[in-house]
Amino acid sequence: GCGICTKRCPFGAIRIIGLPEELTDDRIVHSYGQNRFRLYGLITPRDGVTGLLGPNGVGKSTIIKALSGEMVLNLNDLTETPDMKKVLDYFSGTELQNYFEKLKNNGIKPIHKPQYVDVLPKVVKGKVGELLKKVDEKGEFEKIINALEISNILDRTFDQLSGGELQRVAIAAACLREGDIYYFDEPTSWLDVKQRFSAAKVIREVAEGKKVVAVEHDLIVLDYLSDYIHIMYGIPSAYGVVTHPRGTRVGINTYLDGFLKEENIRFRKSPIVFEKRPPQDSTNRPLLLDYTDISKKLGDFSLNVNGGQIYQGEVVGILGPNGIGKTTFVKALAGVISPDSGEVTGDVKVSYKPQYISSDFEGTVEDLLMSITAIHTSYYKSEIIKPLALENILDSSVKDLSGGELQRVSIAACLSQDADLYLIDEPSAFLDVEQRLTTSRVIRRMADEKEAAMFVVDHDILFQDYISDRFIVFSGIAGSSGTGSEPLQKRAGANKFLKEMGITFRRDPDTGRPRVNKEGSQRDVYQKEIGEYYYLD
Ligand code: ADP
Ligand code: ADP
Ligand code: MG
Ligand code: MG
Numbered sequence: 001g002c003g004i005c006t007k008r009c010p011f012g013a014i015r016i017i018g019l020p021e022e023l024t025d026d027r028i029v030h031s032y033g034q035n036r037f038r039l040y041g042l043i044t045p046r047d048g049v050t051g052l053l054g055p056n057g058v059g060k061s062t063i064i065k066a067l068s069g070e071m072v073l074n075l076n077d078l079t080e081t082p083d084m085k086k087v088l089d090y091f092s093g094t095e096l097q098n099y100f101e102k103l104k105n106n107g108i109k110p111i112h113k114p115q116y117v118d119v120l121p122k123v124v125k126g127k128v129g130e131l132l133k134k135v136d137e138k139g140e141f142e143k144i145i146n147a148l149e150i151s152n153i154l155d156r157t158f159d160q161l162s163g164g165e166l167q168r169v170a171i172a173a174a175c176l177r178e179g180d181i182y183y184f185d186e187p188t189s190w191l192d193v194k195q196r197f198s199a200a201k202v203i204r205e206v207a208e209g210k211k212v213v214a215v216e217h218d219l220i221v222l223d224y225l226s227d228y229i230h231i232m233y234g235i236p237s238a239y240g241v242v243t244h245p246r247g248t249r250v251g252i253n254t255y256l257d258g259f260l261k262e263e264n265i266r267f268r269k270s271p272i273v274f275e276k277r278p279p280q281d282s283t284n285r286p287l288l289l290d291y292t293d294i295s296k297k298l299g300d301f302s303l304n305v306n307g308g309q310i311y312q313g314e315v316v317g318i319l320g321p322n323g324i325g326k327t328t329f330v331k332a333l334a335g336v337i338s339p340d341s342g343e344v345t346g347d348v349k350v351s352y353k354p355q356y357i358s359s360d361f362e363g364t365v366e367d368l369l370m371s372i373t374a375i376h377t378s379y380y381k382s383e384i385i386k387p388l389a390l391e392n393i394l395d396s397s398v399k400d401l402s403g404g405e406l407q408r409v410s411i412a413a414c415l416s417q418d419a420d421l422y423l424i425d426e427p428s429a430f431l432d433v434e435q436r437l438t439t440s441r442v443i444r445r446m447a448d449e450k451e452a453a454m455f456v457v458d459h460d461i462l463f464q465d466y467i468s469d470r471f472i473v474f475s476g477i478a479g480s481s482g483t484g485s486e487p488l489q490k491r492a493g494a495n496k497f498l499k500e501m502g503i504t505f506r507r508d509p510d511t512g513r514p515r516v517n518k519e520g521s522q523r524d525v526y527q528k529e530i531g532e533y534y535y536l537d
Pocket of ligand 4: 327
């Protein structure tokens with residue numbers, strides 16, 4: 001272990017090599033109790049957007065609550081009630097002293113979009129439009145509701161909103177208010193790619209001449225959103241450490257590398273590397289299955305998908321907005337629903353991870369996985385248990401799992417089936433940045449090793465770019481009609497999708513990771529002109 005706690009590392013593949021010596025107890029700014037979580041260090045908000053990058057459970061939300069004045073730091077003194085005077089003393093002579101002083105005297109108005117928007121219906125009554133008009137201190141109601149595409153839900157009450165709608169209403173409410181510093185805690189959960197970028201754009205506009213702090217697990221969005229990044233590391237639930245600010249590009253590259261040079265901390269065994277060479281052609285492999293054009297009507301919604309061929313060992317990424325039939329298509333392939341027309345040929349065994357996963361299994365995680373395959377082999381441990389960080393929850397009852405835990409268990413269960421075709425619907429939902437990176441690696445390796453094929457629906461494009469050999473692109477009108485393309489070569493598919501999103505990519509020269517070009521930049525304009533949205537060369 002790392003010497004910090006006596007438990008098995010909840011992080012699996014990620015092992016911290018000791019707590020750095022310089023992290024003495026006087027560096028603890030907050031502790032949730034004896035032998036509970038401790039936070040080392042804090043960030044100093046700056047002009048522009050500061051991103052917080054790190055796994056779940058290392059204190060990101062705690063930082064936001066402290067800086068927005070919703071809680072007072074206890075400086076690891078558990079004997080007395082936290083006192084702002086002590087906090088001011090502690091930060092004496094730093095910019096944070098100044099910050100907390102102003103916060104105390106109401107000289108700074110913080111605005112906070114909380115992490116958990118699904119509790120909003122319990123606390124907010126009335127209609128969406130009425131609430132947003134009430135908080136519109138900037139007079140930007142029309143602009144914001146159009147930018148976030150929520151004008152069609154203004155007459156609804158909060159209990160009638162989906163997760164993605166709640167998220168966009170919460171972002172709108174924060175942006176409409178007049179403040180000095182804005183905190184956005186995980187603003188893109190539940191959102192599709194287009195919605196993620198319109199939210200990011202709105203947040204960047206708020207940051208003009210102001211300060212914004214954002215926690216974000218989608219690395220392409222974080223990259224687009226931030227001016228600076230603080231990497232956070234630690235052991236979830238045990239401790240978290242804030243590192244010094246880095247420029248966004250360097251910060252994300254350092255995170256992918258898994259090694260903090262200045263701190264001499266390795267928090268992942270090996271770096272995440274993106275292919276810089278052109279993608280391999282997966283269509284010269286043996287054919288696995290063939291499907292004709294597929295159509296399906298569900299109430300007022302109609303879906304049409306072009307037929308295609310799928311080859312052994314390939315990962316087909318499915319891209320497209322919410323509400324246009326991606327899940328319906330996957331269900332048709334899985335045999336969960338039967339299409340109105342169209343058929344699948346090829347005698348294939350299918351394993352399916354639904355988008356909405358249920359926890360109604362009687363028993364532990366170990367029971368569940370054991371009912372599928374032998375899990376106590378070294379292969380299974382190194383390929384599934386460790387990277388998906390399941391070691392510490394094997395004894396947990398499936399019913400008690402958190403969203404992220406249930407997701408990882410469901411992905412493990414799906415990949416443990418012996419199948420020819422794996423259908424994985426939105427695996428990155430509820431996962432933190434680190435789990436997304438390790439999960440993408442698990443999926444990619446499985447596809448390479450098995451002679452199977454995988455269809456993966458997901459809105460995290462870094463994830464998709466990493467795992468996919470080809471893309472199917474969906475487009476249409478949410479709730480009304482959707483069309484799916486045939487499987488397209490990676491570049492052609494990415495091009496088609498990015499064109500619909502109105503964004504262009506470039507490659508980071510060091511890591512090969514995709515980055516979004518600034519809208520209107522020379523590169524952006526040029527790539528749009530020649531129709532190369534994915535990247536040049
Ligand atoms: P993050 O936002 O990085 O996921 P949080 O700041 O929410 O992390 O929480 C950090 C750790 O502190 C978590 O492991 C959580 O268990 C613990 N924690 C958070 N809030 C409380 C609280 N009110 N009481 C006790 N423990 C808490
Ligand atoms: P996606 O996965 O792209 O978000 P879905 O395939 O889940 O989209 O749904 C596409 C559309 O079909 C949605 O507008 C949804 O409301 C509608 N829909 C899904 N299932 C049903 C159903 N059983 N009855 C009527 N409409 C449905
Ligand atoms: Mg949090
Ligand atoms: Mg879906």
